[in-house]
Amino acid sequence: MTAHTTPAPPARRGRRPGTNTTRQAVLDAARTRFATDGFTGTTIRRVAADAGVDASLVMQFFRSKDELFAAVMSVPADALTRFSAAFEGTDDLLGERVVRAFIEVWEIDARTSEPLMAMLRGAIVNDQANKQLREFLQERLLVDAIASRDVDGATLRAGVVSSMLVGLMVGRGVVGVPTLADAERETLVALVGPAVQRVLVPAPPATDGKE
């Protein structure tokens, strides 16, 4: 399509007329491809072919399939970055950091919370959004982060924590359960953090072993 456009430097938007058009063409192709083939079945190469551009240009714009997917789902890479950041550091208070990151991404920053809420609402009534949310939760959210810690059952732990925290966000934001909606953010962090910690980090064998 606009294959002859001079490649623009990455992460610069609107520098010249061709760039935004090409970027949009890639996004459109990716949206369709993710919609029909799903996350796993979609390749950068195929999206590039659909958009009529070179694969290297897609990489230049979006750096990875993950970020391309995030852009299509309107989930700013910012959200993913923040989850990853929560996993940096020691196990100590990991649960609280993750809960805090969740609340920030889902509630404080409208640029992340609005598209996430939209995807969530869509997932209940729309099969395609459901499929995308499923893959997103399964393969993206927290999985990379926790896997890097080399814990047994990392995927299951990530899925459990993601779904439980999404449930909390929905109870607070969508359903509006008063006791949840009224709770201070740090009250929730203090209450839920240790629980999340228990799922993410296996209990040390040193304790009394009762739980």
Place this chain on the structure above:
Amino acid sequence: MTAHTTPAPPARRGRRPGTNTTRQAVLDAARTRFATDGFTGTTIRRVAADAGVDASLVMQFFRSKDELFAAVMSVPADALTRFSAAFEGTDDLLGERVVRAFIEVWEIDARTSEPLMAMLRGAIVNDQANKQLREFLQERLLVDAIASRDVDGATLRAGVVSSMLVGLMVGRGVVGVPTLADAERETLVALVGPAVQRVLVPAPPATDGKE
């Protein structure tokens, strides 16, 4: 239509052959339909067909889809009884008992799971369902049970646990996240139980106090 796996409760109301039986058949059909198709996707006509009655009879009984929905969504007393039962006994393994009761109510027994799923799917698109879910989470689910234990912030704790476990059930059943859907029930109980325990039962001051 009432061919549920679990035996019917002994207390049968109004044995008169005509009206109550037909009304019950309509409710059963509606419950299944709302649970699978959601509020928007369900029509009076379709429910009537499922129940083997005329649509005008459904209207005669319930006047509108909204009222039919409200009738279906009354939270099964059975579910509340089972949650209360989970709270009986010592604090030991309370979290695991609660998680197990949740899974039973949401997944195993169709008499409880269908109305709950109907309420959940409806809550996204229907204000009445949203209100009912909100009240259910705030006032009914776990609150009485945990309040009986005289714990600080009982309502908040109950709301947090309810919303997180509903999130888990949605991730597993509605969204169908593979790692969650594939997990054995007792694996989930073992992983999530201690986390729920941490929210329901304040950490004893005796431990190192780090978490």
